[in-house]
Amino acid sequence: MTRLLALLFLLLSAPALAQNADPYAGLAGDGYAEIEAGVSGLAASGDPRAGAILAALADGRLLVRPADKALFIRQGGAVVDARTGAAAADAADLKPVKANNRVRRAIEAARGQLDLASPETGRRRAAADAVFKARDAAALPALDAALAREKDAGVRQAMTEARAAVLLARPGTPEVDRLNAVPPIQARGDGDAMGILRGLGSDPSEAVRAAAARGIAAIETRLAIVGALQNVWYGVSLGSVLLLAAIGLAITFGVMGVINMAHGEMVMLGAYTTYLVQELIRAKMPGLFGWSLAISIPCAFLVAGLVGVLIERFVIRFLYGRPLETLLATFGVSLVLQQAVRSLFGPTNREVGAPAFMSGAFDFYGLSVTWGRLWIIVFAMAVFFGLLFVLRKTAFGLKTRAVTQNRRMAAAMGIRTPYVDALTFGLGSGIAGIAGVALSQIDNVSPNLGQGYIIDSFLVVVFGGVGNLWGTLVAALTLGVVNKLAEPYVGAVLAKIGLLVFIILFIQKRPRGLFALKGRAVES
Amino acid sequence: MSPRSRLIDPKGWIFLAALGAFCVAVPVLNLVVPEGSGLHLPTYLVALFGKYLAYALLAVSLDLVWGYCGILSLGHGAFFALGGYAMGMYLMRQIGPRGVYGNPVLPDFMVFLNYKELPWYWYGFDHFAFAALMVLLVPGLLAFVFGWLAFRSRVTGVYLSIITQALTYALMLAFFRNDMGLGGNNGLTDFKDLLGFSVQSQNFRVGIFVATGVALALGYLIARFMTVSAYGKILIAVRDAESRTRFLGYRPEHYKTLAFTVSAMMAGVAGALYVPQVGIINPGEFAPGNSIEAVIWVAVGGRGTLVGAALGAVLVNYAKTVLTGAMPDAWLFALGALFVVVTLFLPRGLVGTAVERLGGRRAAAKLPPEPAIAPKLAEEGQGS
Numbered sequence: 001m002t003r004l005l006a007l008l009f010l011l012l013s014a015p016a017l018a019q020n021a022d023p024y025a026g027l028a029g030d031g032y033a034e035i036e037a038g039v040s041g042l043a044a045s046g047d048p049r050a051g052a053i054l055a056a057l058a059d060g061r062l063l064v065r066p067a068d069k070a071l072f073i074r075q076g077g078a079v080v081d082a083r084t085g086a087a088a089a090d091a092a093d094l095k096p097v098k099a100n101n102r103v104r105r106a107i108e109a110a111r112g113q114l115d116l117a118s119p120e121t122g123r124r125r126a127a128a129d130a131v132f133k134a135r136d137a138a139a140l141p142a143l144d145a146a147l148a149r150e151k152d153a154g155v156r157q158a159m160t161e162a163r164a165a166v167l168l169a170r171p172g173t174p175e176v177d178r179l180n181a182v183p184p185i186q187a188r189g190d191g192d193a194m195g196i197l198r199g200l201g202s203d204p205s206e207a208v209r210a211a212a213a214r215g216i217a218a219i220e221t222r223l224a225i226v227g228a229l230q231n232v233w234y235g236v237s238l239g240s241v242l243l244l245a246a247i248g249l250a251i252t253f254g255v256m257g258v259i260n261m262a263h264g265e266m267v268m269l270g271a272y273t274t275y276l277v278q279e280l281i282r283a284k285m286p287g288l289f290g291w292s293l294a295i296s297i298p299c300a301f302l303v304a305g306l307v308g309v310l311i312e313r314f315v316i317r318f319l320y321g322r323p324l325e326t327l328l329a330t331f332g333v334s335l336v337l338q339q340a341v342r343s344l345f346g347p348t349n350r351e352v353g354a355p356a357f358m359s360g361a362f363d364f365y366g367l368s369v370t371w372g373r374l375w376i377i378v379f380a381m382a383v384f385f386g387l388l389f390v391l392r393k394t395a396f397g398l399k400t401r402a403v404t405q406n407r408r409m410a411a412a413m414g415i416r417t418p419y420v421d422a423l424t425f426g427l428g429s430g431i432a433g434i435a436g437v438a439l440s441q442i443d444n445v446s447p448n449l450g451q452g453y454i455i456d457s458f459l460v461v462v463f464g465g466v467g468n469l470w471g472t473l474v475a476a477l478t479l480g481v482v483n484k485l486a487e488p489y490v491g492a493v494l495a496k497i498g499l500l501v502f503i504i505l506f507i508q509k510r511p512r513g514l515f516a517l518k519g520r521a522v523e524s
Numbered sequence: 525m526s527p528r529s530r531l532i533d534p535k536g537w538i539f540l541a542a543l544g545a546f547c548v549a550v551p552v553l554n555l556v557v558p559e560g561s562g563l564h565l566p567t568y569l570v571a572l573f574g575k576y577l578a579y580a581l582l583a584v585s586l587d588l589v590w591g592y593c594g595i596l597s598l599g600h601g602a603f604f605a606l607g608g609y610a611m612g613m614y615l616m617r618q619i620g621p622r623g624v625y626g627n628p629v630l631p632d633f634m635v636f637l638n639y640k641e642l643p644w645y646w647y648g649f650d651h652f653a654f655a656a657l658m659v660l661l662v663p664g665l666l667a668f669v670f671g672w673l674a675f676r677s678r679v680t681g682v683y684l685s686i687i688t689q690a691l692t693y694a695l696m697l698a699f700f701r702n703d704m705g706l707g708g709n710n711g712l713t714d715f716k717d718l719l720g721f722s723v724q725s726q727n728f729r730v731g732i733f734v735a736t737g738v739a740l741a742l743g744y745l746i747a748r749f750m751t752v753s754a755y756g757k758i759l760i761a762v763r764d765a766e767s768r769t770r771f772l773g774y775r776p777e778h779y780k781t782l783a784f785t786v787s788a789m790m791a792g793v794a795g796a797l798y799v800p801q802v803g804i805i806n807p808g809e810f811a812p813g814n815s816i817e818a819v820i821w822v823a824v825g826g827r828g829t830l831v832g833a834a835l836g837a838v839l840v841n842y843a844k845t846v847l848t849g850a851m852p853d854a855w856l857f858a859l860g861a862l863f864v865v866v867t868l869f870l871p872r873g874l875v876g877t878a879v880e881r882l883g884g885r886r887a888a889a890k891l892p893p894e895p896a897i898a899p900k901l902a903e904e905g906q907g908s
Contacts (some may be wrong), residue, residue, distance in 0.1 A: 323682045325594045325867045332863020339856035500694035504687045508677040
């Protein structure tokens with residue numbers, strides 16, 4: 001059986017072999033055309049030395065002795081015989097085999113074919129993809145052979161697609177083969193597949209043209225859906241960033257009613273804490289680097305929370321009931337914090353590294369999903385539900401709600417309201433700090449980090465309805481998704497402006513936000 | 525209850541007299557006193573003082589809405605910048621063929637961006653009268669529409685502040701776009717002359733300084749006229765108890781919209797006077813931080829006093845000039861601290877506190893009420 005296959009293989013490779021029965025002779029030949037034929041022949045021959053020889057040729061290390069056309073490879077200082085790999089005894093009077101662009105392309109294709117037989121799944125898959133892109137008919141025999149022995153389903157599929165692409169690109173494929181080649185391409189369903197099917201528009205066979213047209217329609221539908229889903233995904237990702245930035249504000253502004261213009265600076269402090277923790281870990285315990293973000297979370301919470309408590313104790317508590325004055329005072333605090341960080345760390349961006357689990361991307365049914373974004377979404381949700389839990393199910397949350405709903409009654413029940421105020425403000429600030437840990441991964445860690453988020457955060461909280469955590473969640477995700485869906489049509493800046501105008505108009509219509517809390521409070 | 529206020533009260537007389545003296549002294553020291561003399565005022569200082577006066581007019585316009593109407597606008601910089609852009613467009617058209625590319629109609633940046641003809645909204649800006657009209661109309665119209673929508677929907681307090689901030693932020697993003705046809709990132713600059721006077725010349729500098737001083741005086745008088753009239757009484761009533769005023773049969777949104785619109789026009793004029801003195805207008809003027817900074821000028825001087833707003837603007841900007849020159853790092857610390865200290869310890873500002881000390885209770889009664897320090901959260905039922 002194996003022999004039969006080998007025979008078939010040989011027969012299929014006949015055109016290449018006919019020119020040069022011995023590929024080594026071709027490589028040692030005088031013209032580029034001969035060298036090119038030699039490269040293709042070597043790849044098809046299945047010679048175990050082929051990989052090393054092609055690599056040498058690509059690097060200009062393949063040498064030829066013009067006298068007897070013997071081939072050698074320079075390895076470091078030594079020279080070995082190309083056919084056997086044994087050290088060459090007599091290696092004088094050598095000159096390198098030259099390659100032009102055609103030859104280099106042939107080398108690329110040939111190495112791709114060799115990789116089809118590689119024991120590593122990843123390399124076989126990459127080789128199949130390369131064949132798909134190149135659509136080189138010369139790869140067909142190697143591809144068929146590889147397909148016959150392939151076990152891995154994913155690689156098999158890639159090879160089937162590659163084979164179909166080659167068959168469709170090669171002149172002279174019988175109609176039935178062309179027709180059979182359409183479904184695998186259609187199943188691939190990406191832009192490349194679309195290009196191949198478009199190319200069939202001038203196919204002589206009507207059946208093939210019809211199949212191609214159906215395939216194009218199917219792929220177009222699929223691509224439109226995937227494109228929309230990809231935008232929704234980006235939107236959810238942006239929404240989770242907005243949620244992270246706004247969620248602390250949902251406590252300080254939403255629950256306590258304090259206009260904290262220094263909220264963005266709490267986020268910034270969290271990001272700088274992450275930077276410091278990472279620097280410390282790099283210097284003292286490099287092994288822990290993968291854990292640096294996890295370690296940063298409690299640190300950022302404590303730093304930002306502590307600063308928050310200090311702001312509450314020294315500034316805000318004198319200004320309760322005077323929201324506009326609070327706004328101005330906290331804006332002043334934000335300027336001081338920005339300048340303090342600028343003086344300490346300098347005005348330039350600081351480098352915060354990403355641990356291994358945050359980097360890279362994977363393909364999810366055609367959607368490209370980066371791990372970093374995915375983790376940020378997961379993290380935003382965790383923070384949100386954690387906060388919800390704290391406010392709803394803990395004694396501290398109960399006291400917070402009691403104080404904000406009816407301060408005097410809460411005081412009468414023995415709750416130390418100033419203490420609760422400070423801690424609640426600290427909680428909101430601390431959560432902003434945690435957000436800073438996540439945002440340090442996707443934004444520049446600079447003293448201006450917070451300014452970019454403050455307006456967005458306020459709009460999210462106001463849009464969602466002040467005092468309503470679920471409203472904040474819905475608002476953040478809605479704004480994120482709408483923004484990303486609009487972006488392909490009008491551009492990023494106009495989408496953002498449109499969103500701002502929309503919120504301004506929305507607040508006119510529903511001044512208390514999307515999910516207003518029921519009540520009959522008349523303002524002032 | 526209180527007797528009808530005079531149009532110009534004692535502190536108004538002091539203010540107008542000081543302003544008049546300043547507007548006479550600066551030109552004399554610059555033009556008449558010879559250059560070698562120790563008393564001579566260099567021309568760059570004239571431009572600097574002119575800038576302060578433009579800021580003072582912006583502060584007066586802000587005080588009109590914040591001090592007398594309770595509208596804390598965090599977007600007044602937008603009206604200032606729009607007025608500035610209107611003036612900038614006129615100045616751009618005046619350059620004519622003297623630009624780098626020598627195009628008689630298109631400003632340089634349009635030639636650079638391959639514009640074939642002038643966008644429609646640039647028509648008419650070659651006439652000073654039209655540009656001057658736009659300086660008033662564009663900010664006024666925006667404020668009218670925005671204010672009418674917001675006040676009719678009873679958007680008040682911090683919500684209003686936040687959406688005014690969103691407004692100026694959105695405008696900033698829009699003006700940063702090159703497609704806007706207003707110079708994008710770089711804005712409008714490289715001005716040559718205004719009404720035939722070279723903007724670089726000493727005489728022009730002095731002239732526009734005096735013009736700014738006159739505009740400030742007029743702005744003060746208009747604001748003062750509005751606030752001491754019967755209209756002003758209702759305005760103050762709206763500030764102190766909007767719901768109660770509404771229940772008495774007034775329409776607060778009408779009063780607020782009028783004040784907001786006049787104030788925006790005043791800010792536009794301030795911007796228009798500011799641009800020829802600094803020689804550039806760019807989208808950075810829309811930055812929300814600028815608008816908030818203007819609020820602190822008013823707070824330092826004392827809101828609800830008009831005079832204090834002008835004084836605060838000049839003092840804070842003078843401090844900024846000195847500090848950013850001497851210790852650049854310290855300026856933001858100082859400004860930040862100023863915000864905190866003024867709101868905590870000087871809620872009525874310099875002039876308000878002075879009036880309270882010197883004028884007794886009757887004078888102080890006209891100032892905005894000092895809000896209760898005690899937490900009001902419970903009464904307001906916030907967060908419930």
